[in-house]
Amino acid sequence: MNNSKFNRFLILAALLALGLIVAACATPAAPATEGEQAEAPAEAAPAEAASxxxxxxxxxxxxxxxxxxxxxxxxxxxxxxxxxxxxxxxxxxxxxxxxxxxxxxxxxxxxxxxxxxxxxxxxxxxxxxxxxxxxxxxxxxxxxxxxxxxxxxxxxxxxxLPYQWSTTGLAYNATSFPDGGPDSWAAVFEPEQVCQFKGFVSMLDDPRETIGKALMYLGYDINESSPEAQEEAKNLLLAQKECIAGYNSENYIQNLVNEEVVMAESWAFAAALARAENENIFYVIPKEGGTIWQDNMxxxxxxxxxxxxxxxxxxxxDPEIGAQLTEWTFGFTPNKAAQELLSDDYHTLMEDGGMLPDEETFQRLHWIERGPGTEIFNDTWTAVKAQ
Amino acid sequence: MEKRRKLVLSALLLPGALWIVLLYVAPSILIVIYSFLTRQMGGGVIWAFSLDAYQKLFSYNPDSRFINDFVVIFLRTFWWGLLTTFICLAVGYPLAFFITRQKAGTRAVLLFLIIIPFWTNFLVRTYAWKFILNNNGLINVILSSLGFRRIPMINTPFAVIIGLVYGALPFMVLPLYAALDNFNYRYVEAAQDLGASYLTVFRKVFWPLTLPGVVTGSLLVFILTIGQFVVPVILGGGKVSMIGNLLAQQFGMAFDWPFGSAIAVVFILLMMIGIVYYIRVEARKEASS
Amino acid sequence: MTAARRTPSTDADVPIQRSDARFLRWGKRTLGLNAVLALFFLYAPILVLVIFSFNDSKLAARWEGFTLRWYGSLLQNESILHATRNSLVVALISTALATVFGTMTALAMERFRFRGRRVYDGLLYLPIINPEIVTGVSLLAFFSLTLSALNQAFNLSGDSALRTGLVTVTLTHIAFNIAFVAVVVRTTLKNFRRSLEEAAQDLGANEWVTFRRVTLPLIAPGILAGALLAFTLSLDNFVITFFVTGPGGATLPIEVFGLIRRAISPEINAVSTIMLTISVALIVGSQVIMRRRGVMSDE
The missing domain is CATH 3.40.190.10 (Periplasmic binding protein-like II)
Structure with a gap:
């Protein structure tokens, strides 16, 4: 008896669930998938509306x-x-x-x-x-x-064609740096400096970016793939590891805003997004250099x-659309015409926060290139993460 | 009669087999093939035979604590998997037992109560844990407002294990429930009639008869846990890799599909050895009974 | 017949020694405490996300005041709603089919001896042990091969060409769910007393009647557990789904994964809260109906 009761309960629950799904499906049509949308007559085509x-x-x-x-x-x-x-x-x-x-x-x-x-x-x-x-x-x-x-x-x-571009540098919370923010990658790579903020510093979870910064700090090129340089970079990262919160490229924006980290290797646009919520956040391209990158259509x-x-x-x-886009992404626009239309708020945030690179800073920005030999970055990364 | 039996058997097997063979066995063969091909910059493979992937996987690295870093990652993953399985069993077994001892209605409600949290989103749940365990998180805020020192929990193995156990617990409870619910309590009564104590009854009657559920639950939890790669990133700060992270890296940024495939092949072989052993034991038990 | 199975073994049935009585009391309390703690553990993060769905801040982890605006903006957020709908459709269809096929597979494996049984037994574990990313990548390659062959064979191109999307997602979810359902249902079948079936058949019931009246009710808990597992796995799957879906075929986990760069949007918390509420209402509702019907049939 117990079991038949139990079964009836199941059937009932299933039926209710089914009803729910039917209701869900019946709601207004979703965008067509599977290429099922036929060669519909261009009734939607905006004959007069088309600008x-x-x-x-x-x-x-x-x-x-x-x-x-x-x-x-x-x-x-x-x-x-x-x-x-x-x-x-x-x-x-x-x-x-x-x-x-x-x-x-x-x-x-x-x-x-x-x-x-x-x-x-x-x-x-x-x-x-x-x-x-x-x-x-x-x-x-x-x-x-x-x-x-x-x-x-x-x-x-x-x-x-370019869509948005940005840089990678160091974001920090000014309240933790009363004597002025960091200007060198030493702040994250020298154990005695990073360990002052033990558990409150994050690096990007990206072999090319993070090993690249270690290489730059050691005086190498960001794309250096010789085993000796990689070994040195690995040791630098291992020395730092005990004192960092972790490798994070997913949600460090939130961490910065909520002061779960006070310093983070960061994309400029991400630092800007964080700054929009917490005005103590600043951004710098350290003197040893940073990364420049560009997304494309x-x-x-x-x-x-x-x-x-x-x-x-x-x-x-389009200039207006381009400006609208960049106001949203907090990246930098490759669109000269859109540049002029950007709001004062955007400019203020980017300039006060240190995101906008000047001519001098530009000289310190490098592209990450993939080529023969750069596979070694992944092995170095595996070694860093194995320990 | 024999012919009818065969017909029934094929009808029962066919749909499942169709799916498994088409969508799992065939693609797995592809992965085995990939593991013997040459890597291509930018992902995919070059169709030229190569043993590079396996050589890399089994190469000796003097810097590493074990043969090489990959073995270290394998061992850590298995250790965390075992730990998670053990905790889930310790919590899940009494929980499943508790549920099966309730009335039919309560039983179903409890079962659903256990699974419903998992109908939210995995990432959302994991982030909720992060919020609880953060340096400025729920627990620490409560601790410090009570005048205690804050405890760093986030980005530690402790937080990872919490996340792993959380994600796996229902996969232990449900099979255990399935096994326990079918349990015939007459056996227990019979044993008690014979004067056996509760502990003896549990050890000699209850535990052996619920073993299939224990095995299935443990298997599911262990396997699902060692395949994890989001929890170590979100709750562990991405500081150490599990096999899942290693694989994601190969099929992702490293553009080394053959190596990723080789890791997968070795991993699946290791797991299969365990499962074949289990099937053997089962078969022997069936034969003897 | 089924009632006989669950004769409650009340304590009075057996002469109890004093130490055993204490053990029993202690055991019962521990069991209850364990259940309460486990449920607390399971619901702690859920509570957090429900509370945050009413928090008047997009990024901050502090309480900034009560608001319903995330629920309002959720209704405007077409991509989250669309993804939720996709997820529910895939989860329900794949659970229904996989539960049937998985149970059939379990019956075949436990009740029949056939050639290749052991090999298939091992293969059945493949979907469970195959790491998700490997499944995803290999299925992407597999679908790309088969679909392009089909497109070539039937001369399809452009918008009419077959491509990955919700259909391939559903097919894939059915595949791994079959394995999970089969494993769980087999657990029930292993502990199963064949004597009941034999008795029914001795009494003249044919195979089908025996199955429906005896076997099915007895393995129902296993089927339920399997179906719940399948539904959960499908609803939560991200990695495999990402690889086998196509334009417009994003499920909720994919949508959420995209959102975490900035912050888990409170809208996601809102949608989770709504889904929780509906699930709980569903369970409670069917319980209430059951109770009422139970009362009626007792009269």
Missing amino acids: DRCGDPSQLSDQLNFFNWADYIDEDILTQFEEECGVKVVMDNYTTNEELIAKIQAGNSGYDLVIPTDYAVSIMADQGLLAELDMDAIPNAANLDDKTMGMYYDPENKYS AVPADAPHAYTAHVFINYLL
Whole structure:
């Protein structure tokens, strides 16, 4: 009897759950997946509404599949584009370049627009995963600052146009440094200095960034891959390890805000986001140097809606949209026209917080390059994390 | 009759087998193949035979405490897995027993109460733990407001074990519940009638009969725990790796798919040896009974 | 028949020695205490996230005042709602199918002897022991091979081409859930008294009736435990799902993973709280209905 009662209970619970799911499914249609959306007549196509920011409306698809870094665009921009041009932007997120590459490499991913970081552009272009951009469809490319173009990973900007750029340096909480903030990586690498803040310092969970900083502190190039230099860097990291909170590139922004850490190897945009919530947070590129990096817009070779992707790239390079984008990401815009439209709040935050690099600081910023021999960084990293 | 039996058997087996073979056995063969190929910068593999991955995995490193750093990571992962399994068993066994001794309605409610926290999101739960264990977290704030010293808990192995146990506990309780619920308490009464004490009854009757649940639960907890890689990052500060982190690194930033595959092959082989041994023992038990 | 199984072994049944009585009392208390502590352990972080869903601050770990605005903005947040819906659909479908197929597999493995049984027994553990990232990467390669072959065979391209998405996610979740359900249900079957089935058959019940009336009720706890496991695993899976999904096919864990860079958005806490509340309401609701029906049938 107990058991039949028990079974009835199960069936009932299951039925209720099923009802719930039916209700969930019945709610307004989700964006189409699986390419199930048919060649719908262009009833949604904005015949009159189409502004001049929409390219040739007759060539636009109904949907654009956008594969972007997590939390890297103001979603209002997507809505605006949909209202203005009648294209539904379906956005999915990744959190590392490697996830992006793996997905695109597998082929037929369905994505039309992706945002690879510098080195990932050259990897993807070398593997034939990116389509050449049709610059005629992107007149707004003229807004881009020449200084952000023609980088080592895509010298002629054949496959990519810059999206946002930023730097990697040191973020700190000024209340812990009454005599002025750190100006050298010694603050995190010299045990007697870092151990003053035992358990309150974090480094990025990224072999190239963190080993790179150790190399720079030791006087090497950030891309140095000789076994001797790597060994030295490893020992430096091991000496520091006991006194740091850990390696964190996921949520150290929160840690900075909540003062769980008082010093962190950090991206400039992340430090700015933290500063927006806690004004004690400052940022510095230490005297030994820091990293510069740039994320880029690119179209996969097998993108189903390549033309629409071009139009959307052009839309993102619009001065107003570009400014809106950067106000959200707290990165730096490669868009000269957008630069002028950025709000005073943004400028104040970036300048007072030390995020904005001046000409002199610029000389100390280096690109991380992937090439033959740089595999050794991963072995060094494994060794650091094994102990 | 024999023919009918065969028909029933194939009908029962077919859907499961179809799924397992197509979506697990076939891709696993792919992984074995990958492990013998050449790495490609930027991920994927170059289709040229190579033993590099295995050579790397078993190479001798004089700096390391054991053969090399990979072995250190394997051993740490297994140790944490065992510890977690043991704690889960110690908590989960009496808990499952407690649940099965309730009335049918209460039983079901309790069972659901145990699983419902896990219908929130894994990351959200782990972050909630971080909030509790932080330097300025819940426990420390309470401690310091009571005038005690703060205890550093976050970014330590202690926090990692808490996270691992938390994530694995229902995987111990549910199989144990399944085993205990089917338990025939007549055996216990019979033993008691014969004058056996509670401890003896437990040792001689109860424990052996619930062993399948213990084994299944322990297996699930152990396996799921050693595959973890988010908990050591969020609660352990990412300071030391488990196998999962090592694998994620190979398929991620290191762009070394063959090496990642080789680690996976060795790992799966090690686990399979354990499981085949278990199946053997089971088969022998069945044969003798 | 099933009632006989759970004859409560009240203490009065057996002559109790004094030391045993003390042991029993002590044991009962310890059991209860353990259960209370375990539940506290399980619900401590849940309590935290529920409280934070009402906290008037996006990033701070301090209490900044009560607000309902995260619930309001959740309703506006299409991507979280969409991902939640995806997660629930995948979890319910994969749980339902995997529970049936997993139970069938368990029956086949425990009740039949056949060639290759031992090998298959080992293979059944593959989904459980295969590290998630390895499963993810290998399935991505596998789906990419099969889908491109299919696209070529049927000449599909552009929007009509087959690609990974919620369907491949569901197929994958069914696969690993079958293994988990089978393992748990087998636990129940191992302790199972065949004599009951034999008795039923001696009394003239055919195989199907025996299964439905005797076997199924007896293994129900195992099936329930397996189904709960499957549902939980599916709802929580991130790594494998990430690799086998496609445009518009993000599930809740993928959405959440993307959000932690800045902060776990309080909207996520809000959605978790809503899901918790609904689950609890579901359980309590079905209990209440059961009780009422129980009263009626007693009359």
